[in-house]
Amino acid sequence: VQREAFEALDRSDPLAPLRDKFLLPPGVINLDGNSLGSLPRSTAARVSRVIEKEWGEDLITSWNRHDWIGMPQRVGDKIARLIGAGAGEVVVTESTSINLFKVLAVTLKMRPGRRAIVSDAENFPTDLYMAEGLTKLLGQDYILRLVPTHDLRHALGADTAVLMLTQVNFRTGALHDMAALTAAAHAAGALAIWDLSHTAGALPVDLDGAQADFAIGCGYKYLNGGPGAPAFVYAAARHHGQAAQPLYGWLGHDAPFEFATGYRPATGIRQYVVSTPSILALAALEEGVDLLLQAGLSELRAKSQALTEAFIALVEARCAGLGLSLATPRDPARRGSQVSFAHEHSYAVMQALIARGVIGDFRAPDLLRFGFSPLYIRNVDVWDAVEALRDVLATSAWQRPEFQMRAAVT
């Protein structure tokens, strides 16, 4: 296999024109788009317009004139199209963690008498922290039950209020079967919450089809909304107007501008909004989402699978004997858009790789994690990244002292 073969694939890639809509720094391959997605070309101009024209000139009147007030629902409806949700089922607001708190509290209220939140022990730690915090706040024997992935079905019982899972494992990239696990939760009388942070924008999701109850997800990974972009929350239409989420914010009030003393929850998805949203951050997120809507979800998935397949094959061929072992499911249908390899010195190896312009992630204790955002990662980037990895390992470049020191953030 030669680099030319990968260049040829890129020439026939139907998603190639969308890559040109990103500002990608020369000499850098962002295989960390599942931590921070790349920058759409249109974002800076859009945010400048929001700042200089909408905020600076039109001031408070922009809430109506530029429909700032409608943005959480407008951008939510756009994200809905990426995750198999209907209009009015998704809203952009707050953060993934805060949104998880809301939907967890709702599920506990919808299943009175049931005290257990069941999750995967390998679920994203922040999600587990939020559930832990909620159970401690509520007291009264509420518990968070963590089990190994293969025991999830057995852990669902008569005490289970909700099954809370992240669809793609943030370390290994393993993909849960959303429809089957949601059905198992329902069979046990429980509800299902899905964290789509590592799925939305990378592969098709069918929340309505899977009969999911609630979902949450991140704006700054595959949605390319920028660092700390606002998050989204999905509540199935059949649950609207039932239990209110407990963070009673003014924008979730049925009539926010009445400034009434008592809270009266909005009946639709807007009840999940708490606070005045950051319009700068929402505008940036909308640019990222708009780009994704230009791509077909099946094309995205096909390219993502081709990229991860090629990466695994090339690493195993070109880096054989250099201490790497695959930590991601080999079946492309069973993984998201990322590939992880274990290595004894993965932290230093990743630092050396980043110094070479290939940005991936270290994930404790021993993983090199590579995300493949199919919107802007080329086939030839796979080749180049593997060559850089091979060089870092074969020359022991990672042993240089500057790559050993842990920074505040890795």
Added chain:
Amino acid sequence: VQREAFEALDRSDPLAPLRDKFLLPPGVINLDGNSLGSLPRSTAARVSRVIEKEWGEDLITSWNRHDWIGMPQRVGDKIARLIGAGAGEVVVTESTSINLFKVLAVTLKMRPGRRAIVSDAENFPTDLYMAEGLTKLLGQDYILRLVPTHDLRHALGADTAVLMLTQVNFRTGALHDMAALTAAAHAAGALAIWDLSHTAGALPVDLDGAQADFAIGCGYKYLNGGPGAPAFVYAAARHHGQAAQPLYGWLGHDAPFEFATGYRPATGIRQYVVSTPSILALAALEEGVDLLLQAGLSELRAKSQALTEAFIALVEARCAGLGLSLATPRDPARRGSQVSFAHEHSYAVMQALIARGVIGDFRAPDLLRFGFSPLYIRNVDVWDAVEALRDVLATSAWQRPEFQMRAAVT
């Protein structure tokens, strides 16, 4: 009194040079800076740099390289200087409402057995909604007790966990005595939470001096951080490391990058951070805060009082007999940086005034609300605003049909 007298005051205003640091649209007077502060000149360029250089080029490495990770505490330390707090007592994160939820939950945990949250029936509705949501979530006889302003002291008792107040009444501008009410709460064995949304950046606040326990506040009013800017939260140093706030987010973990399964709260103010912050929004807020730090707080207060005094005097002189009555305390020491007048047709009057380029707020049921941000409002703006108000009232311009129709946001 003539316009020239106000122009003369502006010529000797020590804060005048700071006005030039704002991009102010010609023909518009923003007397709504207590709803959305004006745009600092430096903000657009700063946010563009964050987007194009830090996000676009340096990608995920910016968390260290550009100290994104340190921003919530760095900007928090700057705000601390505006509100009489020490370094390490303030952090910027989430929204005012979410931060209120955190500190309310902490105070209830710190005062076990006490079940009442006491507040002013005229407190900002969102704050009341958040308290209502928390009491409903907790059940167990937790209550929110709302009383008229003059009954607050009597409402504090052996069942009171916390007194929750907004320092400046959002309708009337009346200013609570923070030190006295905090002392009264403490005398009853309760804690005190202060919402500084209508104070921070407009007048000096002395949280540490008043022995306040917790405080929260808004970034998009007098701090000029832009629409929906992130908010801040203060926890007195003596309370650090005690009860953890219950929204256990990864950035509040003692070691966020361990990705440990269990939550271990950070011991300092960082425990109040939940989620990855919007860096775009934080950068914009920092520009606004940096401008305020160039002003002296006593100069800000002096100018603010001069502006509101002049406004009241001029309105009462020039608009006599036109149906206005003052709703704000006449003693400048007892009000914040806003003035409200009641009028039978205040909604339409405000729409007509906005059409003339004088932006204020309508607040139900009958208030015209005018905020005076001393950083960029001139003495001559007071004159011009009153002349416009007089004209709208005297000519009955507000009776035109287009000013009667209520928009989604007012």
